[in-house]
Amino acid sequence: MHVAIAGNIGAGKTTLTKLLSKHYKWEPHYESVDENPYLDDFYGEMERWSFNLQVYFLNSRFRQILEIRESGKEIIQDRTIYEDARIFAPNLHAMGLMTNRDYKNYSSLFELMEQLVSPPDLLIYLRGSISTLVGQIHKRGRDYENSISIDYLSRLNERYEAWITDYSKGKLLIIDIDNLDFVKNQEDLGTIIDKIDAQIHGLF
Numbered sequence: 001m002h003v004a005i006a007g008n009i010g011a012g013k014t015t016l017t018k019l020l021s022k023h024y025k026w027e028p029h030y031e032s033v034d035e036n037p038y039l040d041d042f043y044g045e046m047e048r049w050s051f052n053l054q055v056y057f058l059n060s061r062f063r064q065i066l067e068i069r070e071s072g073k074e075i076i077q078d079r080t081i082y083e084d085a086r087i088f089a090p091n092l093h094a095m096g097l098m099t100n101r102d103y104k105n106y107s108s109l110f111e112l113m114e115q116l117v118s119p120p121d122l123l124i125y126l127r128g129s130i131s132t133l134v135g136q137i138h139k140r141g142r143d144y145e146n147s148i149s150i151d152y153l154s155r156l157n158e159r160y161e162a163w164i165t166d167y168s169k170g171k172l173l174i175i176d177i178d179n180l181d182f183v184k185n186q187e188d189l190g191t192i193i194d195k196i197d198a199q200i201h202g203l204f
Contacts, residue, residue: 001026001200002068002118004077006164007126007177008156009148010133010140015183016126016192017078023193026076029064036060043148050092051102057084058110065117081117082169085110087159095155119169122199127164128177130154173199 003026005013014030021028038056042049061081068075085107093103128136130153137148164174173195182189 001074001122002077002120003075003122003124003196004080004120005124005126006080006083006160008128008133008160009153010135010137011126011128012136012177012182013078013126016124017076019182019189020193020196021076024074024076026074027071029068029075029077031057031060031079046092046097050098051106054084054089054092054098054106055109057088058106058113062113062117069118077120080120080123081110081113082119082163083160085114086163087156091152091155091159095152122171122173122196123167123169124173124175124196125160125164125167126175126177127160130157132178133157171199171202 003020005017005020007013017028017030020026036053036056038049038053042053058081061079061084064077065081068077089098089103089106089110092098093100098106130150133153134150164172175192175195180188180191182192
């Protein structure tokens with residue numbers, strides 16, 4: 001079984017991936033943030049590094065999905081390949097931070113990859129307001145995220161909502177994180193687990 005967690009920057013994907021992998025004994029697959037050689041450069045000069053960054057993420061995610069498929073294990077994945085292609089890359093293009101030529105090249109590459117990948121059995125979307133996302137970004141204190149603007153986060157949130165509204169590749173569970181603290185509050189985590197259990201039982 002393949003479960004994936006989607007959500008904007010600061011939504012708590014990595015944290016929830018850790019908690020759920022521990023609870024269900026699923027093998028976690030994380031987004032390669034710390035190893036990404038383009039992140040610092042990107043946040044310092046988005047227009048120059050946007051294409052490089054997105055191709056790195058696309059390559060990393062595609063490799064992950066192939067490994068998941070070959071492993072035959074029960075996997076929980078932090079962020080999906082669809083978010084790269086449906087949210088982050090088109091947002092950079094729309095903001096004038098990725099050229100038409102680069103975006104066309106990127107989109108062509110994704111369409112080719114999409115023919116070879118299977119969607120997750122269950123997609124968990126963490127929905128959060130901008131104020132919640134900003135609070136959590138500041139709390140974790142990653143240096144390269146200090147320059148993320150409210151406008152950039154807002155644009156991403158709009159694209160997430162549009163993508164989720166049309167999502168039809170498999171089962172979908174939407175969790176509103178504004179009034180939840182699944183790190184400090186065991187009841188909140190329990191509520192999420194109950195909802196996941198209901199979805200999983202419907203898969204068999």
